[in-house]
Amino acid sequence: MRMTGWTFLKGLFLVGLVSTSLASGTQEESDGAPTYHLRTGERAAAPLQQQHDMILSDLEAILKECGLKEGMRVWDLGCGTGTLTRLLAEKVGPSGHVWALDFSKAQLDVARATLQEDGYTNVTFVQHDLTQPFAIKEDQKGDFLVSRFVLMHLEAPKEAVGLMRDYVKQGGACLLMEPDNSRNSLARPCEQAQSFRKTLLEVGEKAGLDYSLGARLACLCEGVWQVKSVREKCYQNNATGTQKLWRARLEEMEEKLLASGMATQGQIDGWRHMIDNLSSKEEGWYSSALLYYVHGVKE
Template sequence: MLGRSQHETRRLDLQSRLYAAHSAHLLTLAGLRTGMKVVDVGCGTGELTSIAARIVGPSGHVIGVDHDPDMLAVAERNMAHAGLSHVTFRQDVLPNIALDQPADALVGRLILMHLDSPADAVRRMARHVRPGGVVTFQDLNLSRSRSVPALPLVEDIGCWIQAAFRQGGTDPDPGERLPAVFRAAGLPATGLAVAVPAGDAGSMSVAHATSAVTALLPLIEKSGTATAEEIDIKTLHTRLTAQMHEAAATLFSPELVGVWATTPTTPPHPVG
């Protein structure tokens, strides 16, 4: 839904840092352990890939899969810079992935919303996981963002972002759909957890909220929810920070949902 402008690249980097520790916690809860072979589908520039690589350690192996060669090139540079030599990447269009051997775990973050049939995609990709292995995906619920105490501008920002997603034909709360997606894929969830970054006026949560509005501004306007003049993007961060300071408020970012399941202990069907 969003292009890869310079601002969007910075926004995604900020989002990655905001949710990094929470993603790591959810992967650990899902069952990722030292020595595992893990496949990260829709890996992009490798944010979740690097998290998984640190969990499995040098005795494990992580394969990142994405359709975009430019993103994969960035991901390879990121892994080299981080010294994560037990990571490799493959270019494939999901849900089509090719592996030499079954993996111990299949992971993905903020990817299923971009696929035409999420349940079918999960079913097909899970066939690459060994019997008794782990399948886990993470996604956001955008409508769960809020401030305490409640601030009008925070409520406006939430409405704008949700309207933009709907205008772009995307569900703003894909996280809460994950259990149903897993059931439809024939993988009833064995676990679910929610993680929520939060902070004060100077936190990444505030910067993340205003950067999202900047990225989504054309879709917000197209939805008719607000005009560029009403949003006043140049002063948005300053106004939000001031309101947060004045109210001594805490901003809770959109919740990150992690759902996981264990693959059946019968041999997997041939990949079709």
């Protein structure tokens, strides 16, 4: 477990591509997700949806290029609150099937409730820790698997990438998606915005998250998956989008930043002022985030 000695802070920052949330240790233990340091359940849903919406048009095209089609059987590994699961369930249709797997009960509860409410009957929810082998039945083996924003949370992502092979049959495909937040940029890098981002990145790093995993994703697949393509995509948020995201981050983290001594009240007030004024910079993009897509095949 990465967080040893740092239990006071369960937060993560995502400038566009990795959500920030704070969760309590006891909640995580009882939730079945002891090694996950972000918020789970209802409070995780909105930022995950926001990220999903930002990349949606690209994602749909990439899934198609990677061969996802109607009737397929697909695994969504680390499905969270089910935003990607829903898209997959739509794409494979009633003749296909999606297994949505996560180790967090709270995440699965939200995903199950929203998808059932919307009438999806082609999804099965599975609670399992991806770092452990899964005793998959032959008739559960998929044609395709996806995993988005999950490996960056794991202490041994290479091993997890290897275990993922078990979820698909021979010739089956994977599409793995992870960010490289270390290379995110700002169109107008003022001192306040830079220090805000730097502090939030430090928060995540202390929590054991690997923000630059995306850039190493294809290497992690070597010897496990036959890598067919690697895409690096840059997503740009305008000032209003950035403001929305940063406001939520600051609200979520203010208390912990103060308690941990990672920021003073003066710094926090300065960041809030900077964020409040972002809407005056509404011209083109304001902040950007990088995402890697790796498509592999089990040969």
